[in-house]
Amino acid sequence: MAPMPDLPRRRLCHVSEVNEGQARGFGRPGAAQDDLFLLRRNGQVHAYLNACPHLAGAPLPWRKDAYLSPEGSAIVCGAHGARFDPTTGLCFQGPCLGEQLRRADIMIDEKGNVFY
Amino acid sequence: MKIVGLDTLIFGVEDLAIAGQFFRDYGAIEAPIEGGLRFEALDGTGVEFYPADDARLPAAPVAGCQLRKTVMGVSCAEDLEAIRAEVSKDREVRSVADQSIECMDNSGFLLGFQPTIRKAFHLPSEQANAPGAASTRQVNRLGVDANQTIAPRTLSHIVYFVPDVAAAEEFYVRRLGFRCTDRFEQVGPFLQPMGTLDHHTHFLIGAPPHMQGVEHFAFHFGGPTDVMLNGSRFVEKGYQPFWGPGRHLFGSNWFWYFNSPFGCHVEMDADMDLHDASWRHRTVQLSADTSQAFLTRVREKWSPGPGTPKHGAYA
Numbered sequence: 205m206a207p208m209p210d211l212p213r214r215r216l217c218h219v220s221e222v223n224e225g226q227a228r229g230f231g232r233p234g235a236a237q238d239d240l241f242l243l244r245r246n247g248q249v250h251a252y253l254n255a256c257p258h259l260a261g262a263p264l265p266w267r268k269d270a271y272l273s274p275e276g277s278a279i280v281c282g283a284h285g286a287r288f289d290p291t292t293g294l295c296f297q298g299p300c301l302g303e304q305l306r307r308a309d310i311m312i313d314e315k316g317n318v319f320y
Numbered sequence: 321m322k323i324v325g326l327d328t329l330i331f332g333v334e335d336l337a338i339a340g341q342f343f344r345d346y347g348a349i350e351a352p353i354e355g356g357l358r359f360e361a362l363d364g365t366g367v368e369f370y371p372a373d374d375a376r377l378p379a380a381p382v383a384g385c386q387l388r389k390t391v392m393g394v395s396c397a398e399d400l401e402a403i404r405a406e407v408s409k410d411r412e413v414r415s416v417a418d419q420s421i422e423c424m425d426n427s428g429f430l431l432g433f434q435p436t437i438r439k440a441f442h443l444p445s446e447q448a449n450a451p452g453a454a455s456t457r458q459v460n461r462l463g464v465d466a467n468q469t470i471a472p473r474t475l476s477h478i479v480y481f482v483p484d485v486a487a488a489e490e491f492y493v494r495r496l497g498f499r500c501t502d503r504f505e506q507v508g509p510f511l512q513p514m515g516t517l518d519h520h521t522h523f524l525i526g527a528p529p530h531m532q533g534v535e536h537f538a539f540h541f542g543g544p545t546d547v548m549l550n551g552s553r554f555v556e557k558g559y560q561p562f563w564g565p566g567r568h569l570f571g572s573n574w575f576w577y578f579n580s581p582f583g584c585h586v587e588m589d590a591d592m593d594l595h596d597a598s599w600r601h602r603t604v605q606l607s608a609d610t611s612q613a614f615l616t617r618v619r620e621k622w623s624p625g626p627g628t629p630k631h632g633a634y635a
């Protein structure tokens with residue numbers, strides 16, 4: 205079990221709010237792009253920073269929370285179409301081939317709350 | 321060989337419903353077609369989407385590129401024959417329909433040519449009042465209406481990632497009669513075909529072969545206010561801005577780029593420079609300073625006064 209988060213962390217959501225095959229982005233209110241996103245693939249929750257390795261810091265989704273391909277098998281960059289394995293973050297097609305999305309340092313407490 | 325510009329961009333997509341939602345929200349006008357979706361600007365130019373596995377679609381130039389064909393309009397049937405005569409010297413030119421031909425460019429992008437589908441329409445440009453200026457907006461005519469209907473006016477330009485810029489450029493310039501209007505050193509040229517004065521309908525960017533594809537495409541809007549207002553509405557609907565709003569130096573066009581589900585950016589632009597044959601192209605190194613006169617970024621609307629948060633809205 206992950207340790208209780210330090211205070212400055214902020215609660216994102218409950219793990220049950222991230223459904224299989226879906227993604228959710230989180231950011232500061234009013235910001236032009238989310239900081240990170242969560243997705244669930246084969247039951248497992250993964251968290252990555254919303255920053256495409258192709259162009260430093262470029263936002264991935266084409267619309268709020270639209271990080272995944274329609275059938276959910278890849279994270280797709282809405283800038284130039286780079287495709288990443290949702291479970292490893294590895295780019296398998298596109299401009300940043302072979303590069304990796306950075307995992308976001310989230311914590312999940314015993315009640316299932318997700319903190320960042 | 322009067323190519324007037326882009327008529328239609330044809331894409332193969334994973335999800336038609338998503339493509340439809342995107343362009344409805346972008347403000348384009350839906351025009352029914354069989355087996356796919358078509359969205360148009362006011363002059364009838366536009367984009368078409370079909371399921372990626374539709375057997376009628378041409379193949380993608382490389383895996384991952386959703387653009388299947390770039391159709392350009394020419395001014396008349398004689399132009400079509402001139403293109404056929406020139407291009408068939410070293411490659412296959414197919415007739416695909418009455419008065420419509422297609423061939424590959426030097427990078428593997430499939431091009432179509434047809435007498436242009438552009439319809440004439442008449443709407444004023446964005447009018448500005450300025451001290452000292454002879455032409456102003458009509459008295460009592462308002463500059464902005466928060467609820468105004470905004471539609472793209474015409475398909476403006478496409479930007480390709482190409483593995484060999486010199487080879488790619490050679491085909492457009494030597495074979496199709498395009499002119500280079502400006503150039504970013506070590507990146508590529510802005511290209512203008514003979515049938516338009518627009519600064520560019522094409523821009524080529526050199527990139528490794530695995531990146532071949534589309535960087536973005538854009539529609540022209542009626543002016544900076546249309547771009548800002550339409551872009552703001554797009555943001556409010558949840559779409560992800562990438563770059564802008566701002567104003568480019570080459571072409572002087574106002575720009576706002578958005579991410580899209582099409583593997584490329586989609587831009588809204590306005591007020592691009594016009595150039596004729598007397599224009600001599602400039603060459604500069606691409607940088608933040610040379611690519612834009614200014615850049616702004618999105619933030620949530622706020623106003624000073626009652627309701628301003630304690631620490632201000634500047635945080």
Ligand code: FES
Pocket residue numbers: 256257258259262281282283284285286298299300
């Ligand atoms: S910024 Fe993500 S593919 Fe180019």
Ligand SMILES: [Fe+2]
Pocket residue numbers: 477479536537538575587589
């Ligand atoms: Fe552009």
